[in-house]
Amino acid sequence: MFDNLSERLERSFKILKGEGKITEINVAETLKDVRKALLDADVNYKVAKTFTDTVKEKALGQNVLTAVKPSQLMVKIVHDELTQLMGGETAEVDLEGKPAVILMSGLQGSGKTTFSGKLARMLKTKKNKKPLLVACDVYRPAAIEQLRVLAEQIGVPMYSEPDSKNPVKIAENAIQEAKAKGYDVVIVDTAGRLAVDEEMMNEIAAIKKAINPNEILFVVDSMTGQDAVNTAKEFNERLDFNGVVLTKLDGDTRGGAALSIRSVVNKPIKFVGTGEKLDAIDQFHPSRMTDRILGMGDIVSLVERAQEQYDEEEAKRLQKKIAKNQFDFNDFLSQIAQIKKMGNLKDLASMIPGVGKAIKDIDIDDNAFKSIEAIIYSMTPAERSNPALLNGSRRQRIAKGSGTNIQEVNRLLKQFDQTRKMMKMVTGSKMGKMMPKMK
Structure with a gap:
């Protein structure tokens, strides 16, 4: 993930290699290359410019210690700013309440249904929760069957009403079912929708109002590019979601649009999907992701x-x-x-x-x-x-x-x-x- 960005940033830092001190000239040259690397990785232009301006300001305000090379100092500053760009702190998912309700939203094909299954498995195995998956996609053929198969694979119950075309009522009934049977997390999988489709956007807004979820997660395919940023903005204006889920991060060597979302909508990235298997899901840790982008590995996640x-x-x-x-x-x-x-x-x-x-x-x-x-x-x-x-x-x-x-x-x-x-x-x-x- 982020392979091209990692390679380009490493090349950028070599400009400062062998330099005795940081000057406005060599910093400008390095950061010009860094900005190009970010733009090539599909990072939003305004986000890339703000990022490099901040790094330049901090770099020129630093005195380089004799034991620290200019390139090492630049890596440290870029590391800190990149971590902040992606949210700084790790954002937890809200699981308060009996049951806690998590509502999935996003475009068609973004991977909401698969992610719902992955999240249910994670909550069951790592948090010792009893999740209930809810099929509220009443439009896509075989959507209910797909969720049922996932539920069976991970050993989690699923609620559906195959004859109903009212997702609001299905979601309400599912929560009553969860209360009656002691499930402590309800994960509501909804239909994919375009932000320009007023009727569909009104529908998910109605589901939100009816079930008052703890969390609304916006699921986005990280390979979508800059469209992902624009879509995130429009969904956030309508739903005021709590966090972002990046799917298919393993399939994209750029992934820069993912870095832009946090800055543009000011909502944390909470999870990333890193593969097709049901255990290929990670909580998003900004500092660890920065380590990986800058080639420093991620020993904590490995352990x-x-x-x-x-x-x-x-x-x-x-x-x-x-x-x-x-x-x-x-x-x-x-x-x-x-x-x-x-x-x-x-x-x-x-x-x-x-x-x-x-x-x-x-x-x-x-x-x-x-x-x-x-x-x-x-x-x-x-x-x-x-x-x-x-x-x-x-x-x-x-x-x-x-x-x-x-x-x-x-x-x-x-x-x-x-x-x-x-x-x-x-x-x-x-x-x-x-x-x-x-x-």
Whole structure:
């Protein structure tokens, strides 16, 4: 996400590299390039100009310490201002009330229905909530069915009235249903509508008035470009929404319009959709996104994703097996499964500082573990539990069974053996003994 912007900003900062001090001339040259980078990334012109004017004012007002290079200082100022441009602080979603009501709004095709499912899953798994999905799109063919399928996939109930064409009444009845059955969050999926369609805009305004939602989220496709900013303005004037959701952020290397929305409508970005899978949703953290845009990675989000998959009992069991040199291929499969649950592999790797740039042009397939898993699944249960059994003939059989070759099988076994030795060494060291206390 924001790949082109990251690359262009990095190039801009090189103008100051080797300069002894910040001057009006070299700052002007750097910021001219920064402004071009922002405009090329589809950032609103007024937003880009205001941004660079503020950075210039702050840069010229700073004395460069002998230990700090001008380019480093410029990166720091741009980092702070970019964070402010995207909202500064992380904006939480309002879940007060029994039930809390969240109303989705946006254009046709912006991804409201899919996001509704993702949000319901997030609230269920991370916030321990009992959400109810509500189908209020009475116009789009198969909209109700799409929401039903999503609800079944995440194990969340859905309320619909297939024979009704009155979304206001459906929303009201759904809230009564939620109160009666103890659901604590109601997520109302509405039909996509154009801001110029007066009848449809009046309809969503009527839904808002009838159900008085805690949150109105404006869902926007981040690939829409500057039209997204104009649409956000018009929807906000009619609905006064609480926050913005950026979908399909993984599919756009520019994404600058997304940066403009916050400034133009003065409403926070609350969530981003980062892929097609139902777990591909993140709360929006301005400072972390700035880190990623400037190539600094996002270690905090990486650790949070790892913690979500962390199982303390499983970790203790694994530690005992490693200490006894009993770590086997069943354990290895278990570790692979946990990594896969954390999300897209390239996205995870790009959270490590410096790695994002290195792998920019490398395609990391989500099926990167497929051949490894095929090799392990081609082993017998006894071989998985006791890798020492894997002699030459067994390896030949496994290669044929997994559709790989003997070299790939041997490479995996060698890497597995090295990993096992290293894990035992770490677990047996003083550091290994200190780890549980430190945790």
